[in-house]
Amino acid sequence: MISPPAVLARRFVAGETAETAIAAGRRLHARGIKATFDLLGEDVGDREAARRSAEANERLLRLIPPEVERNISIKLTMMGLDISEDFCLELTARILDTARQVGGFVRIDMEGSRHTQRTIDAFHKLRRASDNVGIVLQAYLHRTEDDVKEAVARGDRVRICKGAYKEPPEIAWTKMDDIRASFRRCAHLLLDRGPYPAIATHDEGLVGDVIAYTREKGIGKERFEFQMLYGLRPRRWDELVAAGHQVRIYVPYGTHWFPYFYRRLRERKENVFFVVKSLVFD
Numbered sequence: 001m002i003s004p005p006a007v008l009a010r011r012f013v014a015g016e017t018a019e020t021a022i023a024a025g026r027r028l029h030a031r032g033i034k035a036t037f038d039l040l041g042e043d044v045g046d047r048e049a050a051r052r053s054a055e056a057n058e059r060l061l062r063l064i065p066p067e068v069e070r071n072i073s074i075k076l077t078m079m080g081l082d083i084s085e086d087f088c089l090e091l092t093a094r095i096l097d098t099a100r101q102v103g104g105f106v107r108i109d110m111e112g113s114r115h116t117q118r119t120i121d122a123f124h125k126l127r128r129a130s131d132n133v134g135i136v137l138q139a140y141l142h143r144t145e146d147d148v149k150e151a152v153a154r155g156d157r158v159r160i161c162k163g164a165y166k167e168p169p170e171i172a173w174t175k176m177d178d179i180r181a182s183f184r185r186c187a188h189l190l191l192d193r194g195p196y197p198a199i200a201t202h203d204e205g206l207v208g209d210v211i212a213y214t215r216e217k218g219i220g221k222e223r224f225e226f227q228m229l230y231g232l233r234p235r236r237w238d239e240l241v242a243a244g245h246q247v248r249i250y251v252p253y254g255t256h257w258f259p260y261f262y263r264r265l266r267e268r269k270e271n272v273f274f275v276v277k278s279l280v281f282d
Helices: 004-012 018-030 047-063 085-101 113-127 144-154 176-193 204-217 234-242 257-267 269-281
Strands: 034-039 071-074 105-108 133-138 158-161 198-200 225-229 247-253
Touching: 018 034, 018 047, 018 247, 034 047, 047 071, 047 085, 071 085, 085 105, 085 113, 105 113, 113 133, 113 144, 133 144, 144 158, 144 176, 158 176, 176 198, 176 204, 198 204, 204 234, 225 234, 234 247
Parallel strands: 034 071, 034 247, 071 105, 105 133, 133 158, 158 198, 198 225, 225 247
Antiparallel strands: none
16 A cells, blocks of 8 residues: 555655656656756665666766756765765766766755755865866755855855755744844855855745845846755746746655655644645645
């Protein structure tokens, strides 16, 4: 018997294979919406498993048709960051080389705080040789505004999000008003001077703030994009596209769907609201 979480996850995870994810990407493309594809998984502790993950991402990049846009998101712990940084960099550089060959782009996802600095350090090393790579920064961490300023100065492409991991109050804001305030500050910095920032949120207050801020500052809609999660607020995607905004959907796939799905429900009460609302009204 299929469990209730599995039934729900089907709405928010685009199947178990690259082919099913790409089919979802084609459907989004038909609506004028872009995609970034994510093979689910993290915290790999076996070299062969990390190699298989890297090879799967290279295969994905080759499978994505150019009209859908070859854009993927990866986690460095899936590439063996906890095994060896050099080993991780080797595998990730290979993915970036494949992406370059097919005209693709790779976004390095951010994980829990014990990986934050190591992820940024690895990104900086990869960035020296590649311009087709970006990073994710999490607004709920106290350090992130400074990280955003550094990224802007370096000309790095950033996706800013609230953050989806449980973190202690010593290093992260825990009250939503504080997280939203940090998000707005970081988003404004990126919109002012960052190269094509990705504003990743379902929070309508933050979406509205970005729209108002860019209108006030005369920042063109082509200079940034909104990003949202597959299955959440699909009507809003179409509304934003109809208003002339760039929209990209994070399309996860694979067999390791439970940690992904559970974390998003556990860490943010608002995500539970979005899930229920999407199931009932969209």
